[in-house]
Amino acid sequence: MTTQDARTPENAAQNTADGGAQREIGWHKGYLSGTRPDIRVPVRRVHLTNGRDVTLYDTSGPYTDPNIDTDVRRGLPPLRENWIVARGDTEEYPGREVRPEDDGIRHTSPRGGLRNLDAVFPGRPRLPRRGRDGTTSVTQLAYARRGEITPEMEFVAIREGCAPEFVRDEIAAGRAVLPANVNHPESEPMIIGKNFLVKVNANIGNSAVTSSIEEEVEKMTWATRWGADTVMDLSTGRNIHTTREWVLRNSPVPIGTVPLYQALEKVDGRAEELSWEVYKDTVIEQCEQGVDYMTVHAGVLLRYVPLTARRKTGIVSRGGSIMAAWCLAHHKENFLYTHFEELCEILRVYDVTFSLGDGLRPGSIADANDEAQFAELRTLGELNRIAKSHDVQTMIEGPGHVPMHKIKENVDLQQEICDEAPFYTLGPLTTDIAPAYDHITSGIGAAMIAWWGTAMLCYVTPKEHLGLPDRDDVKTGVITYKIAAHAADLAKGHPRAQEWDDALSDARFEFRWEDQFNLALDPDTARAYHDETLPAEPAKTAHFCSMCGPKFCSMKISRDIRREHGGDLAVEAVGAGDAAVDPGVDPEEGMRRKSEEFAAAGHRVYLPVVD
């Protein structure tokens, strides 16, 4: 693979004359190329002051490429369009009529109920696309099962640093999903599976109470800027269709939704008036817009609802409680369950991925791992097999609120019951006592469950349980979850994970402050915190920091030892290699012996820094 960089290091260097660019010199957007010119995988290249480069996974989309002129009113370039068209298995078609009710507008509009697509999104008018004849499977799962490596799979392989065959095989086995609706050609392919890097989802969405379309688009780009791998639009209020359209046309990452929320809006919030017909109409509407994965609460069965009766916090999933209310109102089985195969037939012609919702997830520590939760999980296992038999990619959602000692059982059971389908969990929160800090209570659980096999983590922001996240909360949630995901990548021994930590720790030990900042998950905040105590520019290169001051710094002492006692002898030559403690040797005797060896070798301890 070759590399194409949006700004070469030389160009970057020229930019130092330009005020703010001084600080941006440390990194820029680059691309890795595949077997064909239109496979260009974005990366973040961090230039270190020691002349080296560190290449990091990049989710920020074209917005961070100064060579691409982005405009939210026009949308992103349709990166995957040629790949989709070239496969020749899809067709454009007129699509479902967009109605005012789709945006929660009840009154007949002056134009007789029909709204122009232009009014929804001013960008390129576009007909929806689906599998030919409305029946052909166009899912990455179908291709993988046929042994095909799609450009999407190759893109992902380059992104993850593995073989395209491995990507294909993991998808074919159902152990990974590559969410990529044919109507969302703007998205950069990514993969969710336990044998790949752990992914993070950020939720956005307006509600009946607050927020606007612009804010949601802004939150989406902001979340991906900090590392969100997918974004779920959970809007529930007005303009739900239009908000989603704007988010999709501008999103470089897969977009997930919960169609039930919009369906409920269409029946004015009365759960009992929901029906398969309203739901199906909503699903098709969202498939045509380009939603990449959908949470479907098909596992909330009528007979499970009474299992929640003695719970501390009942049903806390919105989707779960809506379906429970419907089931009880009609005394019928959940229509998502009874129509599940029909739903599969819809999703597979757009390549929409199932995210089978855990409507009965625990909402408190007391309710974790209870009968209701695991009963639903067993049904999700059943539905997972049905979805796969229809070539529909599928992941399984998980909790919720779970104390640490009950977390592993969740992922072990899910992997067993659901044939290793990717697990996608919300945290879990490891205690209920810290509203305003639930990004942390859940970040703990998220890191652990990801280590044990969860493929994607749904973030939790500081506003969880209290309010809607604003821009700062979105960033805090994403960064917290990137930490959890990366900690899990390290613990799982992902080959690329530790390179990043090593680069940052090297920079720390060598007092390369600017490199430390540029390699940080959040360079801005790291730099700002350093500036608070030692704002002067020379402190950025000082061989100490504000914690200890110049005299006390352990790093400095450690480096002074290396300098004063260092030399060019290999460590082995001074006895370090065999200096392990032998518990059988008298400590004083051992000390004397090693001390003599050490002195005899010329007091050399640390190897010089090799560059």
Added chain:
Amino acid sequence: MTTQDARTPENAAQNTADGGAQREIGWHKGYLSGTRPDIRVPVRRVHLTNGRDVTLYDTSGPYTDPNIDTDVRRGLPPLRENWIVARGDTEEYPGREVRPEDDGIRHTSPRGGLRNLDAVFPGRPRLPRRGRDGTTSVTQLAYARRGEITPEMEFVAIREGCAPEFVRDEIAAGRAVLPANVNHPESEPMIIGKNFLVKVNANIGNSAVTSSIEEEVEKMTWATRWGADTVMDLSTGRNIHTTREWVLRNSPVPIGTVPLYQALEKVDGRAEELSWEVYKDTVIEQCEQGVDYMTVHAGVLLRYVPLTARRKTGIVSRGGSIMAAWCLAHHKENFLYTHFEELCEILRVYDVTFSLGDGLRPGSIADANDEAQFAELRTLGELNRIAKSHDVQTMIEGPGHVPMHKIKENVDLQQEICDEAPFYTLGPLTTDIAPAYDHITSGIGAAMIAWWGTAMLCYVTPKEHLGLPDRDDVKTGVITYKIAAHAADLAKGHPRAQEWDDALSDARFEFRWEDQFNLALDPDTARAYHDETLPAEPAKTAHFCSMCGPKFCSMKISRDIRREHGGDLAVEAVGAGDAAVDPGVDPEEGMRRKSEEFAAAGHRVYLPVVD
């Protein structure tokens, strides 16, 4: 045990007329009494709007008791003084002369080098106290081994909710420590051991670069206000003696230090000029002031230093690097190791607890669990036995930077090597890539290591690696670590832990917003976040919140189900008890059967809320 409350609920109600008191009505300071009137154990009582009380552990000291008039210039009342005197095994003595050098002042003062104690601290002049004849062991360990239950042990038993005999036995076995210098009678007894609630330490301290005495006292009271169980004063700059005196005289929690930092100040920062004499003088100085536990880097042996040569980040412990520099400069064994028994003889006459420092802890993911680290740990195991043979209470410090999959080995090995002595770890940080968020990278590791047996967690603030923590950072660090500690208490099945979560989750399910805030680890921030989206006072009692709005709230739907379908029948009567999913039963058949049962029982699902 009876209870004495600083402000009765009736009094609290009277306070509602007083502006700001409206918000404080939700909780007040209370006391639990022991077998004698001077054993009064502070608690935080949260009054719920449903008329119930929740009693929480309280570390905030007299500052939160409106009946006690505190004054930082006078210091706190000497709570334990009568207990110490009554034991009759201590003596007052003139003590070591306080010198200007103790505060890092080199020039001879106009008064000939001697400074009046009044100049150090304006409160009650006090002679230091020690074990009679300067040789008697006055440690809680010595008493416990003799089978005595001290008032300190009874205080702790009430605080933890266990039998005093259990406290005594855990101390006698060396599995727990009760840090309580006879010269710090102001401190409220607390215990550190894996069979008790997990504790949190907050570091404060000025440095050569920044900070003042007032700020440090303020940080100490602020840290304990949010739940710090102990505070370490890690000051390194000027006024080190005076700062410590002010902190001690005003601290309701045990204070820890690293005497080596001050010793190094006394030799003007030149590690090679350190000596046992300077160190011993400093230890006695701090023992006489009342320091409750001291970090001693006696395990950094000369022969271990070369083991760090190939490390990514060398030696990152300040104490460890100072001792390594000394060892190498003199080519002699660490004087803390060679004089360790002499040190024990000093500590035991004041009841100062050892915190055996991990000077070779890993400072990066790459260095975790390496030979250097575990070689030192084996030496700490040896020192632990020596300390115990001198009746000195001992805990063992642990890392540092450790990826998740290497954490458990740390605590398992420490427990084995150190005869289950309490483990006291710094995090560990589970990744290096997030400077500015190391409270989170380490909070993850802290929760896990505490679950597996660590007794006390040393907090990490957002400023770690970047600067000195300010007031906000101290709070964030403490709250994050309280979350980690409590998550571990839950996972360990501590009998009292889940009550708190249950009370908060009940309040959440029943839309008792004020109770939710008052029960939160940080009521102020929880309330502020809620106010941001829904500031109106009625929203505090609204049966919905801003995430979903009034129509969509799952809690509301869940409660509506309970209301509409609820009744007074027990859950068993409607078949919930036997509604478990039988995989052998055809799903549709099962559904039909349960649906009929459900209908036959009158559609009753949820039990009514029983109050």
